[in-house]
Amino acid sequence: MIDFHTHTPSWRTSSWLGGVSFGADEFVGFMDVAGIERAVVLSHDGLFDPSPSTNDDLAAFVAEFPDRLLGFGTVHPRLEGAPEEVARMMGPLGLRGLKLHPWLQGFSMHEASLDPICEVLAAEGGMLLSHDGTPPYSTAGQIAALARRHPTLPVVLGHGGLHDTWREALTLVSETENLYLCICGTPPYAAREILAKAPPHKVLFGTDAGLSDRVSQDYAVARVREIEGWGITPEQKQAMLVDNPRALLDGAR
Amino acid sequence: MIIDAHVRLGRGREVVLEPEALITSMDRLGIDKALVAPDERCIAVDDREGNDRVAAAAAASGGRLIPYAVANPWRGARAVDELRRARDAGARALCVDSVLQGFDLLDGLLDPLLEFARDAGWFVYVRTGTPPSALPLPLASLARRFPDVAFVMGRSGATDFWIDAAPALRYAGNLFGDTCYAPWDTVLAALAADPEIGASRLVFSTDSPYTVPEAELSRVTDWPITDTERAEVLGGVVGRLLG
Numbered sequence A: 001m002i003d004f005h006t007h008t009p010s011w012r013t014s015s016w017l018g019g020v021s022f023g024a025d026e027f028v029g030f031m032d033v034a035g036i037e038r039a040v041v042l043s044h045d046g047l048f049d050p051s052p053s054t055n056d057d058l059a060a061f062v063a064e065f066p067d068r069l070l071g072f073g074t075v076h077p078r079l080e081g082a083p084e085e086v087a088r089m090m091g092p093l094g095l096r097g098l099k100l101h102p103w104l105q106g107f108s109m110h111e112a113s114l115d116p117i118c119e120v121l122a123a124e125g126g127m128l129l130s131h132d133g134t135p136p137y138s139t140a141g142q143i144a145a146l147a148r149r150h151p152t153l154p155v156v157l158g159h160g161g162l163h164d165t166w167r168e169a170l171t172l173v174s175e176t177e178n179l180y181l182c183i184c185g186t187p188p189y190a191a192r193e194i195l196a197k198a199p200p201h202k203v204l205f206g207t208d209a210g211l212s213d214r215v216s217q218d219y220a221v222a223r224v225r226e227i228e229g230w231g232i233t234p235e236q237k238q239a240m241l242v243d244n245p246r247a248l249l250d251g252a253r
Numbered sequence B: 001m002i003i004d005a006h007v008r009l010g011r012g013r014e015v016v017l018e019p020e021a022l023i024t025s026m027d028r029l030g031i032d033k034a035l036v037a038p039d040e041r042c043i044a045v046d047d048r049e050g051n052d053r054v055a056a057a058a059a060a061s062g063g064r065l066i067p068y069a070v071a072n073p074w075r076g077a078r079a080v081d082e083l084r085r086a087r088d089a090g091a092r093a094l095c096v097d098s099v100l101q102g103f104d105l106l107d108g109l110l111d112p113l114l115e116f117a118r119d120a121g122w123f124v125y126v127r128t129g130t131p132p133s134a135l136p137l138p139l140a141s142l143a144r145r146f147p148d149v150a151f152v153m154g155r156s157g158a159t160d161f162w163i164d165a166a167p168a169l170r171y172a173g174n175l176f177g178d179t180c181y182a183p184w185d186t187v188l189a190a191l192a193a194d195p196e197i198g199a200s201r202l203v204f205s206t207d208s209p210y211t212v213p214e215a216e217l218s219r220v221t222d223w224p225i226t227d228t229e230r231a232e233v234l235g236g237v238v239g240r241l242l243g
């Protein structure tokens, strides 16, 4: 299976999100226990300190296991040089996409400064994964509006609307050609409904691993185990865990 | 004694849970008792029908199911009358969902129902989350206005308002956190380790039928805490809230 939403430790910034630090080898050890073959690893420090060096750190982390880990870096769209940094991420650094967390980073998806960033990202064959499910800056409707401005860029809702806006996420994924949805932190009944109603090729899964107080990432292991109780079909499970993420990642470049 | 502090019985928009299925699940998981609330439609509009159905399910359960009462606070004095009727039929606590019922926790509509709960010795479950759901901190302010009533912060603000769960629990000593959806190795451990909070301010719930109940129980049984703390979370605390 492919886990489409994990995090590096926060090496340099302290926040309420922070868990215990771990190395890439320990992270792959967790993946082996959970049965995860490949993981999309999202920038963590970069959300608080969007300097190019945080993308360097992420690139070094995933480079230890290039067959297992795919890095999504970040930039702050209002900072000068952000499009150039996206080009550097996707070129020399070998990262595979851009992670944005509009409520943590503090910007709106409607800001024009995002357009040159998305143009570079699309031209480089990358994709965007955004936090979603949290007003005021991270709703599916807002993220879909950005996706419509950049129809060749695959855009992923990182959390499937979470608990309270998942119906909005499901609606927008169905309405928006280049919008995908990662079930991550979404409650089981909503996951089941999303899998039944969304375009079948658009649903992905992520554990949000990397934030635990333990190197073993216990909540992420438990979340993978929980899928057995969701009441979904073997075909839905295969599409969500294997076929859809593989097609999206392998098709993107 | 394991008590599940929150389950909804009946048919919701995307979910369904009948009493027989709940009892079967409780037997399988070793859950002794469950507090049961009516389904979404009954919480929103058909409160009398919902209260009757959970009272009937409880009466047929040999003491395994304990009914919550619901009443839409927009109904004013009639809502209080309905709570009185539900209490006489066996209800032991009040269940509130401000999204389904269409009000603001701080607009005053709920106050007569909270006064009834106080006089009846009931605790009050309030569903929280991300906007548009009620948030943990306004609930803490409401709880401080009713210091003799215990409040359970349903879902503990899951997920992005977990950040507010600890400040809310510190702000109102009569507020209790809910374990459902909260990883033990991030959220629950932080709440239990907080000197102003601790495991004795947390209650276990499965939030069935929205979840995988065994996964909700596992997050408490897998959690490395003392047996005494675990007994508190799994049933001791809510047992005391029930009086």
Ligand SMILES: [Zn+2]
Binding pocket: A005, A007, A208
């Ligand atoms: Zn995340």
